[in-house]
Amino acid sequence: xxxxxxxxxxxxxxxxxxxxxxxxxxxxxxxxxxxxxxxxxxxxxxxxxxxxxxxxxxxxxxxxxxxxxxxxxxxxxxxxxxxxxxxxxxxxxxxxxxxxxxxxxxxxxxxxxxxxxxxxxxxxxxxxxxxxxxxxxxxxxxxxxxxxxxxxxxxxxxxxxxxxxxxxxxxxxxxxxxxxxxxxxxxxxxxxxxxxxxxxxxxxxxxxxxxxxxxxxxxxxxxxxxxxxxxxxxxxxxxxxxxxxxxxxxxxxxxxxxxxxxxxxxxxxxxxxxxxxxxxxxxxxxxxxxxxxxxxxxxxxxxxxxxxxxxxxxxxxxxxxxxxxxxxxxxxxxxxxxxxxxxxxxxxxxxxxxxxxxxxxxxxxxxxxxxxxxxxxxxxxxxxxxxxxxxxxxxxxxxxxxxxxxxxxxxxxxxxxxxxxxxxxxxxxxxxxxxxxxxxxxxxxxxxxxxxxxxxxxxxxxxxxxxxxxxxxxxxxxxxxxxxxxxxxxxxxxxxxxxxxxxxxxxxxxxxxxxxxxxxxxxxxxxxxxxxxxxxxxxxx
Numbered sequence: 038x039x040x041x042x043x044x045x046x047x048x049x050x051x052x053x054x055x056x057x058x059x060x061x062x063x064x065x066x067x068x069x070x071x072x073x074x075x076x077x078x079x080x081x082x083x084x085x086x087x088x089x090x091x092x093x094x095x096x097x098x099x100x101x102x103x104x105x106x107x108x109x110x111x112x113x114x115x116x117x118x119x120x121x122x123x124x125x126x127x128x129x130x131x132x133x134x135x136x137x138x139x140x141x142x143x144x145x146x147x148x149x150x151x152x153x154x155x156x157x158x159x160x161x162x163x164x165x166x167x168x169x170x171x172x173x174x175x176x177x178x179x180x181x182x183x184x185x186x187x188x189x190x191x192x193x194x195x196x197x198x199x200x201x202x203x204x205x206x207x208x209x210x211x212x213x214x215x216x217x218x219x220x221x222x223x224x225x226x227x228x229x230x231x232x233x234x235x236x237x238x239x240x241x242x243x244x245x246x247x248x249x250x251x252x253x254x255x256x257x258x259x260x261x262x263x264x265x266x267x268x269x270x271x272x273x274x275x276x277x278x279x280x281x282x283x284x285x286x287x288x289x290x291x292x293x294x295x296x297x298x299x300x301x302x303x304x305x306x307x308x309x310x311x312x313x314x315x316x317x318x319x320x321x322x323x324x325x326x327x328x329x330x331x332x333x334x335x336x337x338x339x340x341x342x343x344x345x346x347x348x349x350x351x352x353x354x355x356x357x358x359x360x361x362x363x364x365x366x367x368x369x370x371x372x373x374x375x376x377x378x379x380x381x382x383x384x385x386x387x388x389x390x391x392x393x394x395x396x397x398x399x400x401x402x403x404x405x406x407x408x409x410x411x412x413x414x415x416x417x418x419x420x421x422x423x424x425x426x427x428x429x430x431x432x433x434x435x436x437x438x439x440x441x442x443x444x445x446x447x448x449x450x451x452x453x454x455x456x457x458x459x460x461x462x463x464x465x466x467x468x469x470x471x472x473x474x475x476x477x478x479x480x481x482x483x484x485x486x487x488x489x490x491x492x493x494x495x496x497x498x499x500x501x502x503x504x505x506x507x508x509x510x511x512x513x514x515x516x517x518x519x520x521x522x523x524x525x526x527x528x529x530x531x532x533x534x535x536x537x538x539x540x541x542x543x544x545x546x547x548x549x550x551x552x553x554x555x556x557x558x559x560x561x562x563x564x565x566x567x568x569x570x571x572x573x574x575x576x577x578x
Contacts, residue, residue, distance in 0.1 A: 060226030073196025103155025106256035112462020127160025132220035186442030187383030198369025254302030261296035335448035342557030343471030345550035375434035382438025402439025409433025414547025486542025
């Protein structure tokens, strides 16, 4: 191992670097899987633990809420206390929290344990990327980023398969207990194979006011985005209750108040960080990093592309299970095409980036994403098969694999390694916030599209009153009510009309998602063509 000039720690070399990369990738895979596994396991959990609808919603959303809000803080902490230390701490906490989830016997215990999982995930994700940035050199870094990116894209697609298989053949408990042996192997492997790195060039300490403003601001933003469709964007759609607290206002929704509060807190955060930096004080986030074009524009691209990148992963399983009739396991098998494309791109990304530069490969990946999503949008119908969807999913997955890895490399290419923890956290936060906004936007498009079900039903001779009732039921259930329609009087007609409307709504979502990813592709043309094509970014031997 050799140390990079200006650092006190060595680069990983030899066979050890690939073994270390494997363990780091498994750690990332664990937290990405758990973000989607719960979508498959939640119906069984509801029945087993007698959860209310509100309980189920919080089991699903608390993970993302805690995860996204703590990324900035954990990224900066990893620079101070050590990136490997933060990663291992996150792995340990995630494993303990997984056991607590699996052994939960009440809704409060389950929701609390899912929140702990979110804390562990927030410790793992930015520290994993900053470890790669710190201890891999030359072309090895390009390969490491490619594997990291493919892991995120591939595991997001494999979550429904893993969750469906474990829930069907074992129990929902094993969808979480499986994390324990993975975490144990990752902990031992990283401890033995990965050297510790930390920021030794800046004063140690924590910007407590900045941490509070940034964390609370992000938490309020993500909550508002996740729950706006559920509780109402402006006026309350239903009563909000959590941990014994009941929302007291009748004319303003908690999501709207949360979004306004997030704007105030995040503006206060930016003002505070600028003031502290000018006074020579410790800051949570060095806003000067955004003056680096690859970092500032790269994060803008990450946020834009995330608007449309993963929204379909939430909507397609709903359609396949409610309309086409696939079970959770069959749906997961179909989505494997996306994972296969992502993993293939991880093998091709590094040599292509070395030859043509990372930014052209990034643009290629985003273009493939647009093509894949448009393919899906054009073929979606009530008669679509998994085989017909597989090419579009594969192309889309390859695009995610190319784009995620190259974007990470571009964003970090000119950031001082000493600050790679906070820079990695900003990159992860941009993607998480972009994904939250995109999911909220695409969810709103889907619900609006469901409004067309009324017309489809009346065209089939269904009464106006019944058509309105079915349409409202489908909208309020995010489409899951469709599967029960055949058991109703005139159920075949109701199911046919609702299914046609569902397919039309999903096509609309696909076209909007393609448009959002296209905005990110357009923004990528503002990146310098040769950005990151330096030894620091890992593309020159």
